[in-house]
Amino acid sequence: xxxxxxxxxxxxxxxxxxxxxxxxxxxxxxxxxxxxxxxxxxxxxxxxxxxxxxxxxxxxxxxxxxxxxxxxxxxxxxxxxxxxxxxxxxxxxxxxxxxxxxxxxxxxxxxxxxxxxxxxxxxxxxxxxxxxxxxxxxxxxxxxxxxxxxxxxxxxxxxxxxxxxxxxxxxxxxxxxxxxxxxxxxxxxxxxxxxxxxxxxxxxxxxxxxxxxxxxxxxxxxxxxxxxxxxxxxxxxxxxxxxxxxxxxxxxxxxxxxxxxxxxxxxxxxxxxxxxxxxxxxxxxxxxxxxxxxxxxxxxxxxxxxxxxxxxxxxxxxxxxxxxxxxxxxxxxxxxxxxxxxxxxxxxxxx
Amino acid sequence: xxxxxxxxxxxxxxxxxxxxxxxxxxxxxxxxxxxxxxxxxxxxxxxxxxxxxxxxxxxxxxxxxxxxxxxxxxxxxxxxxxxxxxxxxxxxxxxxxxxxxxxxxxxxxxxxxxxxxxxxxxxxxxxxxxxxxxxxxxxxxxxxxxxxxxxxxxxxxxxxxxxxxxxxxxxxxxxxxxxxxxxxxxxxxxxxxxxxxxxxxxxxxxxxxxxxxxxxxxxxxxxxxxxxxxxxxxxxxxxxxxxxxxxxxxxxxxxxxxxxxxxxxxxxxxxxxxxxxxxxxxxxxxxxxxxxxxxxxxxxxxxxxxxxxxxxxxxxxxxxxxxxxxxxxxxxxxxxxxxxxxxxxxxxxxxxxxxxxxxxxxxxxxxxxxxxxxxxxxxxxxxxxxxxxxxxxxxxxxxxxxxxxxxxxxxxxxxxxxxxxxxxxxxxxxxxxxxxxxxxxxxxxxxxxxxxxxxxxxxxxxxxxxxxxxxxxxxxxxxxxxxxxxxxxxxxxxxxxxxxxxxxxxxxxxxxxxxxxxxxxxxxxxx
Numbered sequence: 001x002x003x004x005x006x007x008x009x010x011x012x013x014x015x016x017x018x019x020x021x022x023x024x025x026x027x028x029x030x031x032x033x034x035x036x037x038x039x040x041x042x043x044x045x046x047x048x049x050x051x052x053x054x055x056x057x058x059x060x061x062x063x064x065x066x067x068x069x070x071x072x073x074x075x076x077x078x079x080x081x082x083x084x085x086x087x088x089x090x091x092x093x094x095x096x097x098x099x100x101x102x103x104x105x106x107x108x109x110x111x112x113x114x115x116x117x118x119x120x121x122x123x124x125x126x127x128x129x130x131x132x133x134x135x136x137x138x139x140x141x142x143x144x145x146x147x148x149x150x151x152x153x154x155x156x157x158x159x160x161x162x163x164x165x166x167x168x169x170x171x172x173x174x175x176x177x178x179x180x181x182x183x184x185x186x187x188x189x190x191x192x193x194x195x196x197x198x199x200x201x202x203x204x205x206x207x208x209x210x211x212x213x214x215x216x217x218x219x220x221x222x223x224x225x226x227x228x229x230x231x232x233x234x235x236x237x238x239x240x241x242x243x244x245x246x247x248x249x250x251x252x253x254x255x256x257x258x259x260x261x262x263x264x265x266x267x268x269x270x271x272x273x274x275x276x277x278x279x280x281x282x283x284x285x286x287x288x289x290x291x292x293x294x295x296x297x298x299x300x301x302x303x304x305x306x307x308x309x310x311x312x313x314x315x316x317x318x319x320x321x322x323x324x325x326x327x328x329x330x331x332x333x334x335x336x337x338x339x340x341x342x343x344x345x346x347x348x349x350x351x
Numbered sequence: 352x353x354x355x356x357x358x359x360x361x362x363x364x365x366x367x368x369x370x371x372x373x374x375x376x377x378x379x380x381x382x383x384x385x386x387x388x389x390x391x392x393x394x395x396x397x398x399x400x401x402x403x404x405x406x407x408x409x410x411x412x413x414x415x416x417x418x419x420x421x422x423x424x425x426x427x428x429x430x431x432x433x434x435x436x437x438x439x440x441x442x443x444x445x446x447x448x449x450x451x452x453x454x455x456x457x458x459x460x461x462x463x464x465x466x467x468x469x470x471x472x473x474x475x476x477x478x479x480x481x482x483x484x485x486x487x488x489x490x491x492x493x494x495x496x497x498x499x500x501x502x503x504x505x506x507x508x509x510x511x512x513x514x515x516x517x518x519x520x521x522x523x524x525x526x527x528x529x530x531x532x533x534x535x536x537x538x539x540x541x542x543x544x545x546x547x548x549x550x551x552x553x554x555x556x557x558x559x560x561x562x563x564x565x566x567x568x569x570x571x572x573x574x575x576x577x578x579x580x581x582x583x584x585x586x587x588x589x590x591x592x593x594x595x596x597x598x599x600x601x602x603x604x605x606x607x608x609x610x611x612x613x614x615x616x617x618x619x620x621x622x623x624x625x626x627x628x629x630x631x632x633x634x635x636x637x638x639x640x641x642x643x644x645x646x647x648x649x650x651x652x653x654x655x656x657x658x659x660x661x662x663x664x665x666x667x668x669x670x671x672x673x674x675x676x677x678x679x680x681x682x683x684x685x686x687x688x689x690x691x692x693x694x695x696x697x698x699x700x701x702x703x704x705x706x707x708x709x710x711x712x713x714x715x716x717x718x719x720x721x722x723x724x725x726x727x728x729x730x731x732x733x734x735x736x737x738x739x740x741x742x743x744x745x746x747x748x749x750x751x752x753x754x755x756x757x758x759x760x761x762x763x764x765x766x767x768x769x770x771x772x773x774x775x776x777x778x779x780x781x782x783x784x785x786x787x788x789x790x791x792x793x794x795x796x797x798x799x800x801x802x803x804x805x806x807x808x809x810x811x812x813x814x815x816x817x818x819x820x821x822x823x824x825x826x827x828x829x830x831x832x833x834x835x836x837x838x839x840x841x842x843x844x845x846x847x848x849x850x851x852x853x854x855x856x857x858x859x860x861x862x863x864x865x866x867x868x869x870x871x872x873x874x875x876x877x878x
Binding site: 138139140161162163192193194209210221223224225226227228229230231232233234235238240243244245254255256259260261262263264266267268269270271272273275276277278279280281282283288291293296297298299300301303304305307310311313314315316317318319320321322323324325326327328329330331332333334335336337338339341342343344345346347348349350351 | 356357373376378384385495496527528530531532534535536538541542544552561565567570575577578579581584585589590592596598603604618619624625631634635638640642644646648649651652654656657658659660662664665667669671673676681683684693696697700718719774775776782784785786788790862863865867
């Protein structure tokens with residue numbers, strides 16, 4: 001494949017032809033901030049946060065949509081670049097609620113990170129701000145369009161990952177916003193609440209309702225695991241705070257990338273539901289009575305043993321579980337065959 | 352699946368038959384949508400106009416249970432128009448002549464009478480499938496939950512072999528499996544006839560191998576009972592005791608009243624679960640298990656990928672991981688079973704299971720691995736049957752169409768089919784308790800065609816009483832042309848609408864799978 005060599009901040013970088021300046025810089029280990037860019041989504045070039053200086057070009061191009069060419073010279077953090085990025089941030093903040101104190105994305109927000117990085121504290125472009133009502137009428141996603149920076153990642157995630165195109169840009173200029181058709185809430189649209197838009201939102205405009213009200217972003221420990229619902233085998237991260245699962249976030253899954261469905265992303269509440277069984281139960285006179293593990297295990301062992309002795313092993317049958325792990329299914333069939341002495345073990349593969 | 356999930360996006364022709372993919376396997380459906388965006392043709396065969404059907408280039412709205420007629424007619428067209436892959440058939444298969452003979456009578460015109468799909472449409476779809484570079488067939492329970500479920504799968508496999516659309520990347524026969532670890536449960540030998548990796552219990556060498564590894568004098572040689580046979584055995588008094596782990600047959604099995612009756616007849620029932628399910632309520636002893644978030648282990652997904660499950664929190668209350676409970680009971684019965692960790696159990700599995708032999712927790716830290724993975728240097732197998740089928744040559748198993756066991760008649764004039772909804776899962780044990788899913792989708796309804804609703808004088812939102820020969824439920828009517836005239840549909844997610852009281856336990860003689868997709872019902876307006 002043809003290659004090109006360019007110079008970024010004085011470093012010589014060789015990349016395949018067709019590589020963007022942004023990717024070339026990242027390959028060289030250089031940082032360029034982005035809002036609207038996402039390697040999985042089509043190139044958009046909207047937020048201008050990734051502008052760089054390339055001598056000979058008329059103005060500061062967006063590196064995410066500028067192709068690296070042979071002999072190109074690029075400066076990623078020249079004074080002009082820094083000034084442009086500060087101005088972009090100031091313009092974004094001019095129409096932003098500035099409520100980081102109570103925002104669920106505090107600590108995991110690119111707008112906040114970049115404002116900190118570039119020392120943008122104030123809003124020199126003070127003026128009219130939008131005051132859209134908070135959309136929280138569904139149990140999954142909270143949409144706060146006052147925090148939206150119009151990067152359009154959610155639009156592309158919905159179209160290009162989920163294949164639904166529920167949301168898109170509507171209105172113009174200052175009034176431009178992301179919305180389902182006819183500006184209805186998600187709950188009244190065909191949205192399937194996969195939350196893949198939430199997973200790509202770089203700011204606090206789209207938040208997981210449960211997770212962001214249960215823990216600050218820095219309080220959670222993330223544990224990568226595999227979804228317990230259907231057979232697709234999506235990977236995700238359980239967000240844990242104080243020994244409680246408080247939410248699910250995307251990670252780079254082998255099968256699913258960052259995509260999840262509504263059950264995987266928002267169906268974790270059963271883990272701590274008050275109906276969970278927390279102690280063994282033994283039925284006495286038709287009523288369940290709480291028991292110790294020793295009592296329960298002894299009784300089970302004795303009853304299964306009695307039936308085996310009295311009627312033979314084939315009077316016993318075991319249903320293992322397509323919901324449990326391989327290790328558990330393995331042990332269950334080992335137990336059935338080696339201990340009970342029957343091959344009558346099955347599970348719900350047929351249902 | 353013969354292929355990987357990601358390979359669906361690389362197909363240029365997808366035949367999705369009996370799979371409501373966007374609702375039952377939402378993330379897999381993304382790959383089908385991606386393929387379509389790249390120009391692939393999507394053909395969906397389903398009696399209902401599902402979202403997949405809406406997305407399809409062609410929707411084959413076949414009559415319930417007529418799959419074999421459709422698939423055989425496609426084979427008929429492909430053979431009569433000389434579109435079959437002669438090289439593949441000659442080198443990789445056997446018994447082509449018997450297929451040719453059997454499908455000869457399944458002309459598109461004959462199939463039109465059985466399936467209701469116009470002959471010309473069958474021809475177009477058959478040509479599209481045969482001529483594609485990479486064609487993949489996706490299916491789920493819409494194909495298998497019939498008394499001819501095994502034959503339906505044979506018909507699918509015949510078609511794939513006929514066109515050489517198997518044994519290569521992006522082309523294959525791809526059942527999308529329903530539960531997180533149904534593949535793994537089968538791989539692990541939680542089946543009445545095989546040990547791990549499908550090693551038959553009837554083979555002397557296999558029994559010797561496992562009895563040695565498990566340190567027991569002998570192991571039973573006779574295959575055991577399948578789930579439906581267990582319930583019959585319990586009802587007949589032959590099965591006296593059952594141990595049920597993480598299953599809810601009272602809601603998931605057909606003819607639910609019969610299941611309750613059977614379980615009540617047992618002398619002893621122990622149920623191990625995370626909730627007091629409808630099945631656990633019938634138990635003598637209930638053992639509280641840890642959820643997936645509270646234990647280590649592995650799941651094997653539908654594309655045979657073994658992936659880690661990691662403990663994120665301690666078990667709630669006094670719950671214990673299922674594997675620990677099994678060890679406790681085995682030990683109490685005089686068979687010491689002790690493992691320091693799930694990883695140690697996995698190592699034992701790998702040592703006894705050729706297809707898992709090369710997999711270990713250390714390797715899984717770097718990502719999932721698709722079996723077969725025979726040794727530690729093997730990268731895993733993204734697609735099966737390359738160059739050679741497991742049995743050598745691929746065998747055509749020609750099959751004949753048979754109608755469903757119970758067809759509508761004067762007394763029960765409608766076909767009931769059951770399936771899943773996007774926002775819920777199986778018997779709802781988990782999804783009814785999330786604080787989110789059940790809030791959004793809180794009640795079940797019965798889909799009924801406007802023409803049937805009008806004839807029965809049923810209005811939108813009416814409560815109707817639906818009856819079959821086995822049972823009845825009350826449910827709210829939703830009038831929609833998602834279902835064709837003569838068919839009603841609902842899910843089995845809601846205990847209040849325990850639809851399996853109505854379904855037919857008639858089973859496929861080979862796979863013993865019940866015909867949950869077709870039974871005859873009548874609908875009566877209540878309010």
